[in-house]
Amino acid sequence: MYIGIQEDRQSETTGTGGASGYLTIDLAALARNYEKLAAEVAPARAAAVVKADAYGLGADRVAPRLYAQGCRHFFVAQFGESLSLRPLLAADASVFVLNGLQPGNELACARSGMVPVINSLDHWRQWASAARTLGRTLPAVLQFDTGMSRLGVPAEDRATLADLVKAESRIEVLFIMSHLACADDADNDQNSDQRAEMDRIAAEFPEFPVCFANSGGIFLGNAYHGALCRPGIALYGGAPTEGRANPMEPVVRLDVAVVQTRSVPAGTRVGYGASHVTTGQTRLATIAAGYADGLPRSLSSRGAVYCDGIRLPVVGRVSMDSITIDISVLPEGRLKLGSLVEVLGPHQTLEDVARDAGTISYEILTSLGQRYERQYR
């Protein structure tokens, strides 16, 4: 099916569709990835992390599809994201906000029905005050720092928080959580250190279920699963563990159109800064996507796109709206105005592009932007 999409595309001639690029998001593959993760963590439940517009893929399409697949726990990073997500989901779904509260937004948060992740004593007090003002019980997740030093209640505040939790009847704690810093590296000792700390916290707050593992954490084994896992990247087809075969199905495919081709002699300078100079007669194509479309400038003279499974290297600098590739290895006339080349697909994974760009799959996905024509399948 994945290949089928490419064949459709590449048989298209100039003008069909006419977009500069096509971002194809396979919602059936997304659903199968959810199923796979849910089976992996059972009897724990699998949530879905849909922050940053579902890692750039469109939370408005992704979240309802995952709901249909049985997902009932959705995590975003910010309150604003929860506001757009909430109306797309039925009342039995929960929307959690990882960054918690900002000073002054607690009443709006409470009224919206979102569940904040309480990361500090300040967050707790703010949420308790909103509960008092509104005269009702409010739900919350308590996050603890177990070694990442990013978000969550630090060890020295745990006893104080435990006292506050005992004294407060108006906050209903749904989960206690923490986040792994090195879960994509299965051999890293920090994973078991953080798990040991999370086990101690669970013993201090025995009445609350545990929410711990992200995508990588899920594949560290049962001991990391708790009651609820929080996969993000694995849902979208990214590899959960570095250096291991990716068990997930690709969800995203990106094809970009050729806007111009040319044949140039040896010694021709290509692109901004003239950073590339041809060494022989060369055929070039310029494609209609650049760093404004999430193909980082660090791909300049690195990385490639594919046509008929053949690698076509990027030559010279990546521009804002275009990239020039060397197409000399292709038969003449194979690529012309409007032809599509594969940027992400069966020959080039997200991880391939991320590696060439010196970044991670997450950054590639969340940067893809709004200029491609999006097709959901």
Ligand SMILES: *Cc1c(COP(=O)(O)O)cnc(C)c1O
């Ligand atoms: C982003 C995030 C996740 C999802 O992580 P993946 O590695 O994409 O699975 C889970 N938990 C927290 C706290 C996060 O910030």
